[in-house]
Amino acid sequence: MEKKRVNVVTMGCSKNLVDSEVLLNQLEQGKFEVMHDSNDTGFDAVFVNTCGFIHDAKQESVDMILDYVEAKKRGDIGKLYVMGCLSERYQKDLEKEIPEVDRYFGKFDLKAMVDELKVTYQPEYIYERKITTPSHFAYLKIAEGCNRSCAFCAIPMMTGRHKSRSMESLVKEARYLAKKGVREILLIAQELSYYGFDLYGKNCLPDLIHQISEIEGIEWIRLHYLYPTKFPYEILPVMRENPKVCKYLDMPLQHIANPVLKRMLRHVSREETEALIKRIKEEVPGVILRTTMLVGFPGETEADFEELKQFVRETRFERLGVFTYSHEEGTYAGKKFTDDVPEEVKQARADEIMDIQQQVSAELNQQKTGQTFKVIIDRKEEDYFVGRTEYDSPEVDGEVLISSSEELKTGEFYQVKITGAEDYDLMGEVVLTSQKYIQ
DSSP: OOEEEEEEESSSEEEEEEEEHHHHHHHTTTTOOOSSOOOOEEEEEEEEOOOSSSSSHHHHHHHHHHHHHHHHTTTEEEEEEEEEEEEEEHHHHHHHHOOTOOOOOOOOHHHHHHHTTTTOOOOGGGGGHHHHHHTEEEEEOOOOOEEEEEEEEOOOHHHOOEEEEEEHHHHHHHHHHHHHTTOEEEEEOOOSSSTTTHHHOOOHHHHHHHHHHHSSTTOOOEEOOSTTTOOOHHHHHHHHTTTTEEEEOOOOOBBHHHHHHHHTTTTHHHHHHHHHHHHHHSSSOOOOEEEEEEEOTTTHHHHHHHHHHHHHHHHHHHEEEEEEEOTTSHHHHHHHHHOOOHHHHHHHHHHHHHHHHHHHOOOOOOTTTTOEEEEEEEEEEEEEEEEOOOOOTTTTTTTTOOOSSSSTTOOOOOEEEEEOOOOOOEEEEEEEOSSSSOO
């Protein structure tokens, strides 16, 4: 009998991607033919895994649902299901507004989704996933939820309070990923800083990293995200001394002006932030910092924004991204403040920050010319092999474009000499040694 076919479409962040991968594996074990983000038709069922973070992400999710509603009307697909954060947050509204969807599921309804397709739920294999990223790197979600109460953020309303996964289950999953060929593990959660407190009464992130680093095959461990408030300083010696831990730290700061930080409920000051950055760079020589800024928060004045611009110029973050403020119902800011910065001003401010960052990134990249880095190869694209250094996370950071007459193996490490630099990407060539790549 021909297998039934299921497509899972993932919107939003890498945490959602992990949820999709777990669902795909459960359905595949149930003898379904499964695909991810496929544009094919003829699926017996489609799951849209939605994002409910900010307005633009919510709209993209709604648009995707409506596209599949039309596909269902045309007979191109069978059942249509919606899961994830948007569904968790707005399920009743969605059921009313888009009744063509066969069933809505919350973010944590894995068993119900599997049951819906008459598949036996297998909790003992929950650590197994159908990897949808290139096979040499994978995300490892170590916790759900968030105990922070940032004024602008709706995520705790969807995910609840911080809940760590057991170290045993995470190490088991990491071993599984390594056996599947994963060389780089990216630790993710809404934030990593609280890992272990709820289960073990202390921060266990260093212990977890140590155990994962002992797994054969794992070469790089990357950290997303650590917050500046109550920063876990015990992680710094681990980053400095463990060669498998990338000297890369993703620490969303959001702003630097004290009036804005106070209204954001970030519970950190400019002075504390600057002291933290200084200590990180002192304790982990060569560390690369990635951060995120949020512009247009209610009450952000021109003076606040000028202070932020100057901070970005002076601090010279190697990696930086910007969001414009989205006024979300149910959040502290949504209840307490008026969304008083016009959208065009928000976007202009975001553009200004990125113009500054583009110049900073270009200057820092130029300094890398002539240096040699360990690079993992992600793919071949036209005339180049495309890779990353330990200072670059997939999809969000720059890449190294490598010219080579020799075929380079995807997922392997090579020593690459940088021969040129663009604003965000680097150009390079493989150093010719008897050992073609670094194990």
